[in-house]
Amino acid sequence: MKPIVAIVGRPNVGKSTLFNRLLGHRRAIVDDLPGVTRDRNYATITRFDKPFILIDTGGFEPVTEDRLLQQMREQSSLAMEEADVIIFMMDARSGLTPADIEVATMLRRVKKPIFYVVNKVDGEKLENESAEFYSLGIERLHTISAEHNRGVIDLMEDLLDVFPEADAGIPDDEITRIAVVGRPNVGKSSLVNRLLGFERMVANPTAGTTRDSVDTLFTCNKKNYLLIDTAGIRRKGKTTEKLEKYSVVDSLRSIERADVVLVVLDAEEGVTEQDERIAGYVHEAGRGCVFVVNKWDTLEKDNSTLGVYVDKVRTGFKYLAYAPIVFVSAKTGQRISKIMTTVDEVMGQYIHRVTTSDLNRVFSEATDAHHAPLAHGRRVKFYFATQVATRPPSFVIFTNQPDSIHFSYERYLVNRFREAFGFDGVPIRLIFRGREKNGAARHPLAKRERH
């Protein structure tokens, strides 16, 4: 679940101005949630890979003084119930008012992070005068100018700090969601039957998100797995051209919902264009991938057969050099259990989190051992790295040249991370971000300071 941040405060203190400022110019991402009153403005915002929902509680009609207090009470209690984080906004130009004091008193009972913000501090002089707001008995005051974009970035960074990590809320390692994809007739249903038969299906099918799709929960070695769209895999018995087209769309849907995708190939047929397309999508979606070469029983084998086939797969799927390959026969049951141990390995890496200190040790060793090529004649400086997500492991790297890191250098860093942290079977994402000279991570909003 995305954290909800609500901005509360008297009319005219600048709530909408801050709302729009935090939103940037990307109004397109405003999504009105259904069932909310029109006077509250909702938007989903993502900064540094942390999505959150921002609510502007303003927009009252002008009212009399006592009606105002009443409205503020209602507005604040709503925010206190609904929000995870509250921005309480006051106005430096009008100073501390009785309504501010009343709301502050209400907020004191709330056990949620509250940011006390004094707006319209357009310059140093007002900065000094805003000291009176400390009489509310608060520890930290953010003085900002929403209109002139002063202090807004600091506020945003402090906000992001109190949010849970980006992937919190997803049940971590309790269940591994597996999709089985591949061309018609490669043996997907035979394989699924084997997996469920072999591992003994224990639970009921659950309704999936897509029409007609049925997921099957099963356990193996006391671990839980969800086989995505089992019915879909089993249904597609007869292959017509039309069905073949559909099967690609179905595959894409299943891939989106999976942690680990089994890309099934037919040992007899080798690698086809359609296989490449499907596997390419698995890579782009950032899912774990295991190549399952099925019908291994049909080949006349000698010492080189396996090596030749590995080469075929590696040549056919260049981007997926990290994905493990398993050779099986759904017909005889040969090495079917190997599929599950491989899935476990990939899943373990997929949700693995490295500590920031380990990461930065490896990162600085890597950047010291091999410097990045100059970017536009300038030396590329790296500051630090942090893992921002799992599923797949994703790292933000702060640098002075975020847009000019050479592809080969990115691949070099990825490979070092793979070696150092055992990420040898999953996709890894690197995101390069800029940083200001004063040491503060440059905020995406910073680019928009000029009007």
Ligand SMILES: Nc1nc2c(ncn2[C@@H]2O[C@H](COP(=O)(O)OP(=O)(O)OP(=O)(O)O)[C@@H](O)[C@H]2O)c(=O)[nH]1
């Ligand atoms: N000087 C100055 N004026 C500001 C600043 N931020 C907002 N304002 C002005 O304050 C007025 C009110 O701003 P809004 O953002 O509409 O205030 P609001 O709190 O959303 O008001 P309601 O919608 O009535 O609740 C506008 O005229 C803004 O231009 C600021 O940082 N400095």
Ligand SMILES: Nc1nc2c(ncn2[C@@H]2O[C@H](COP(=O)(O)OP(=O)(O)OP(=O)(O)O)[C@@H](O)[C@H]2O)c(=O)[nH]1
């Ligand atoms: N020799 C051999 N035949 C297999 C193996 N696995 C599946 N087959 C056969 O291959 C054919 C297709 O198998 P299915 O499991 O229906 O393949 P599918 O990928 O689900 O096919 P669609 O439903 O068309 O998508 C059937 O005749 C299976 O008996 C295997 O490991 N070895």
